[in-house]
Amino acid sequence: MALDEVLVNRIKNGTSLPSLRFYGWKPAAISIGYFQSLTAEVDDEKCAEYGIEIVRRQTGGGAVFHDEEVTYSIHIPLELAIVPQKILESYEKILQGVILGLAKINLEAKFAPLNDIIVGGQKISGNAQTRKQGIILQHGTILKGVDVDKMFDVLKVPDEKMKGKLISDIKQRVTSINIHSDSKYSFQDIVDILIVGFKQAFPEVEFFTDSLTDEEKAETEILAAEKYSTKAWNYQR
Amino acid sequence: MKQILYKVPNGKLLRIFIDKDDQKIIDVKITGDFFVYPEEKISLIEDVIRGKSLDKEQLMKDIDEVVAKESIELFGVNAEGIVTALFL
Numbered sequence: 001m002a003l004d005e006v007l008v009n010r011i012k013n014g015t016s017l018p019s020l021r022f023y024g025w026k027p028a029a030i031s032i033g034y035f036q037s038l039t040a041e042v043d044d045e046k047c048a049e050y051g052i053e054i055v056r057r058q059t060g061g062g063a064v065f066h067d068e069e070v071t072y073s074i075h076i077p078l079e080l081a082i083v084p085q086k087i088l089e090s091y092e093k094i095l096q097g098v099i100l101g102l103a104k105i106n107l108e109a110k111f112a113p114l115n116d117i118i119v120g121g122q123k124i125s126g127n128a129q130t131r132k133q134g135i136i137l138q139h140g141t142i143l144k145g146v147d148v149d150k151m152f153d154v155l156k157v158p159d160e161k162m163k164g165k166l167i168s169d170i171k172q173r174v175t176s177i178n179i180h181s182d183s184k185y186s187f188q189d190i191v192d193i194l195i196v197g198f199k200q201a202f203p204e205v206e207f208f209t210d211s212l213t214d215e216e217k218a219e220t221e222i223l224a225a226e227k228y229s230t231k232a233w234n235y236q237r
Numbered sequence: 238m239k240q241i242l243y244k245v246p247n248g249k250l251l252r253i254f255i256d257k258d259d260q261k262i263i264d265v266k267i268t269g270d271f272f273v274y275p276e277e278k279i280s281l282i283e284d285v286i287r288g289k290s291l292d293k294e295q296l297m298k299d300i301d302e303v304v305a306k307e308s309i310e311l312f313g314v315n316a317e318g319i320v321t322a323l324f325l
Binding site for chain 2: 036061063087129158
């Protein structure tokens, strides 16, 4: 989360380039939407027992249990005009990269407004976007596998008595790459097909592979310590 | 604070924390899995509700006004959804 904010700031002042990055979470973690109440959505004591970290995002949307997945973040200055100004249309444009990528492994994925991608009517990818200083930041998850029981062990549900039904509903509504594929794809396999998908979705963009600079890493560590790991940020609502 | 859960029709789940007496809303915090752009302006929506009389139409008008004036974009939530939740 801190790196996303650092990159937005650096792209704005011209010290970093617009980027598409892929990452995973170790240990597993929960991110909550900007507007969510942490204590209302997440069992923070249970998370501490399991060693699951919790972080508030800069973006809206719901709580996400990050475990078996590939996560991406994309940072695009609006002035480049490669993504529509309108929010809904810009989600659709960016998510073409994911949809075209999933097509490479024969998954027929579709955009489900506002912010999801579905396969066979079930959600395989959740996404969230914000715009800061004229830069679009969108991040999202592509589920590789999903353990709904584990997820609901740490997320609070509105009605405990309905928990069983809720879990079975979610199991019907959420899917993953592993459920739909006979082959078992690794994290890197999925990253590779997503890169191909994004290149296809943005043919006018020249992509090249790069690593984080020492400055980007250093600024991220500071921001993570001063903001994203603090109670003031994570428990603000 | 009392907690109200309300699923906005065709929208997201609102979880509103509210303190109110017979006449007015003393304090409010709007949480949930919706989207507001720019995000920080959610506090302006809370500000127009806080301290106001329990008048549905006026509250709806006040929220719509601040949303228009401040160029706030809402996804998965709207003034009607927020006001409906406030009275549950």
